[in-house]
Amino acid sequence: QVQLVESGGGLVQAGGSLRLSCAASGRTFGNYAMGWFRQAPGKEREFVAASSWSGGTTYYADSVKGRFPISRDNTKNTVYLQMNSLKFEDTAVYYCAARMSTMPALSPGSYDYWGQGTQVTVSS
Numbered sequence: 872q873v874q875l876v877e878s879g880g881g882l883v884q885a886g887g888s889l890r891l892s893c894a895a896s897g898r899t900f901g902n903y904a905m906g907w908f909r910q911a912p913g914k915e916r917e918f919v920a921a922s923s924w925s926g927g928t929t930y931y932a933d934s935v936k937g938r939f940p941i942s943r944d945n946t947k948n949t950v951y952l953q954m955n956s957l958k959f960e961d962t963a964v965y966y967c968a969a970r971m972s973t974m975p976a977l978s979p980g981s982y983d984y985w986g987q988g989t990q991v992t993v994s995s
Contacts, residue, residue, distance in 0.1 A: 873897040873969045873984040880965060880989030883957055887993075891952040893967030893986055904975040905943060905950040906982055909963035909991075916966070920952060921975030930975055935961075959995040964988040 879891040893905070906921035920941040921930045929941055938957075943950040950967060968982035976982070 873903065875967050875969060875984055875986035877965065877967050877986045877989040880991045882992045882994065885957060885959055885993055885995050887957050889954045889957065889991060891954065891965055891967075891989060891991075893950045893952075895948045895950070895969065902971075902973070904970040904972050905941075906968045906970065906975055906977075907939075907941060907950075907952045907965060908968060908979055909961075909965045910988075911963040914963075916979050918977045918979070919965070921977065922950065923975055924973040928975065930977060954991070957991075957993045959993050962991060962993045964990050 874896045875893055877893050883889055904923050907919040908916050909919050910916040918932050919935055920939055922941045922943050926943050938955050940953050966988045967986045969984040970976055970982045
């Protein structure tokens with residue numbers, strides 16, 4: 872089992888920045904690929920970014936590419952999502968997820984463990 876706890880969400884003005892953190896506990900964190908997803912009201916959960924176990928391979932949704940770098944510190948069992956140049960349309964609940972594989976994936980169904988989510992609200 873892996874437990875994931877997100878933090879760092881909040882209210883920010885458009886153009887601002889937030890850094891989300893996802894702390895993992897349980898099995899060896901370094902064996903898992905990690906992903907970030909988001910879900911806005913009335914919409915399906917969508918892929919945001921993902922990282923391989925080493926951080927050497929990363930994937931991004933086109934909507935966040937160049938704005939939301941993903942990183943991880945396996946010594947701290949934590950994955951981060953630095954959110955820059957935030958837009959109103961980035962408003963959503965953000966979830967981190969762990970995948971029992973060294974390589975990341977884009978589909979929510981490919982992930983095995985999920986956090987409870989953290990709200991990000993961007994005011995225009």
